[in-house]
Amino acid sequence: MEIILSVVTGLLFTISVYLLLHRSFIKMIVGVIVFAHAINLFLFIAGKITRSMPAFITEEEAGTAALSDPLPQAFILTAIVIGMGVQIFTIVLLNKVHFTAETDDLDTLKTTDLPEA
């Protein structure tokens, strides 16, 4: 399981970096979203996957039942929520840029880097 997920994580990273290096807005948005998913999956694998019960147990069961660690899942949930906020913001922002600058090419957005005469 770990090996499959590791490969998937690697693939997601590859795809997202490939997309982020494109000039199109849409590809950048998809790249950002895939990057967030790759990181979340990475967090999940690094937190050690165990196929067992969730950690909601009674006091008698404590110490006897095999439990999966709830913390990585809590981390991922937090990361998903935050990631969603940032992704929504990115989409709205690029939408605004699209209407203001009338372009969907990231390479045209370089006036802030050019020296003024």
Place this chain on the structure above:
Amino acid sequence: MTAHILLVPLLTPLLAAMACLFAWKKKQWQQYIYLSGSMITLAGAAALAWQVLQEGIVSIQAGGWEPPFGITLVADAFSVLLVVVTHVLGVLIYFYTLPPVSVSQERKSFGFYPSLLLMLFGITGALLTGDIFNLYVWFEVMLVSSFVLISLGNERLQLEGAVKYVTINFIASALFLAGIAILYGMAGSTNMADLAVRLRADGVSDIVYVAMLFFLVSFSIKAALFPLFFWLPASYPTPPIGIAAIIAGLLTKIGIYALIRTLILVFPDNAFVQQLLLGMAILTMLTGIFGAIAQYDMRKILAFLIVSHMGYMVMGLAIATPLALAGTIFYMVHSILVKTNLFFISGLVFADQQSFHIRKAGGLYERLPWMAALFLISAFSLVGIPPLSGFWGKYMLASTGLATEQYLLVGVALLTSMLTLWAVSRIWLPVFWQHKGAEKQVTLTQGAFVRKNRGMVVSSAALTLLILWLGFQADPIVEISIQAAEQLFDRQAYIDAVLKP
């Protein structure tokens, strides 16, 4: 129960932001809420600082969970010092943004105040948390609000800057999260004090250094260190000057704070990373200052100066002795105040001359000599001319650098100081000193200018007084810096304060 004072500076900005959301359509109310909220926060921060400096580290456990399991909030001398400085700026920025030239009225009615409060909330949280995952969350609170602030108003240049700023910071946060994932996988904890114990235990695998590099890269992006600084000059000059000033003054320093906190407290020493930091310090100082010399827009010159002077802070971290770190901490305080004030003054220049371009503005020494004085004090302070504040920070850093035989580093630091003089004189000569008689139509008299932009003048003057105080009365802040640095290196005391309350 006295530890609950920690919650006052942390939660008051959130409370005020919430009140602002209810008063969304009423700009006037939002202003009152912001002012009172920031004042209360500053008072709370001062009270917290007093308690920490008198009695040592204050910590509370959220939810009452036993220390390594719950989220810990910790205040030590280093963090409270920065909390107080942050909220001093939080109050001053209110007055600075009153005239519409620094932040327009439309922006103020479209969420300027709540976003600013949430950013202050995020900064305070990042400074006070004792949990590494929680640090990530606070960073995001701070960043998302700064995203809103940077893109507020939807002007084309602003949006262009915001795209770069948002994307690069998103990547940086994701890398930070990857570092946390590795640490949690290794040590099974995210409490910084607990991690400090576990990562120093025998038989810790070398993967910890992978996590360390993730953190280093992520915080280097956030702190704009070489070679990851390019987003800063592209985005910081784009928003209105009032927003640019507070973002430029504070956010990169929080990156350095996180770098210091994690590298000194959490991770075991690593010679390679120290060498890396050394190289980064040298290259950050040099590239930043050369960038500043090549620019013509005042805000861009200042943005590159920020990059350049981040190098000094990394310098202390790279030397990593208590005195060097004290130098870094002092330099952070100095840098926050001086950089913000330079942005404040460039806004004043804009208010008078309608341009940030150094060739289009001119003759201000003649017209508004007090503004020239304000600029000169801040600029000399940045250069490090004794007895102004920059001198003491540079003196502490350079003397420990010489004591530890880092001659190249000290040489570059001194060279950068001299080049900084060149960079600020590139603003001083054309904008203030040069006579620009007939080409410039100036309509306002001096008195009318001051009346129109009273808030900007007052806050800039107040900040200049603070900078002068920091220079002439450096003792108390130097002492607090040394206390903070010693506390940082006394890891056991921190661990005990958190794990054995």
Place this chain on the structure above:
Amino acid sequence: MRTLIYVTAIRIILPMFLLFSLYLFFRGHDHPGGGFIAALVASVGFIFHMLAFGIETTKVTYNVNTFALMGSGLAAALLSALIPVWVGKNFMEALWLPIELPVIGKLGTPILFDLGVYLLVVGMVLKTAFSLFED
């Protein structure tokens, strides 16, 4: 998008979305669910309504003030964190009422916190959806 079938169906589906979101909300303490997911489900319902009737109709029909929603969300969360301090417990410590209600279960500060998350997320998602639809 405005077909007759869709417009008619959405009148029935929207209450079901809201009901399901309430179910997820109260289930969330010990099972999958919780404030965030429930809020997403509820906002998806409203977004469907927007697609069917147009943004103006939705705004007028439900008269949602997204900023007040966000503000009350923050208020609820803050309250849940501060009530324990008020009664002398730790910051954010869970307090439960001694009574147990049918269907809903126990009431306590964690529910209040989740309610805060719920309101905040509904407010935020709707605000974003409004600003995207308006363009």
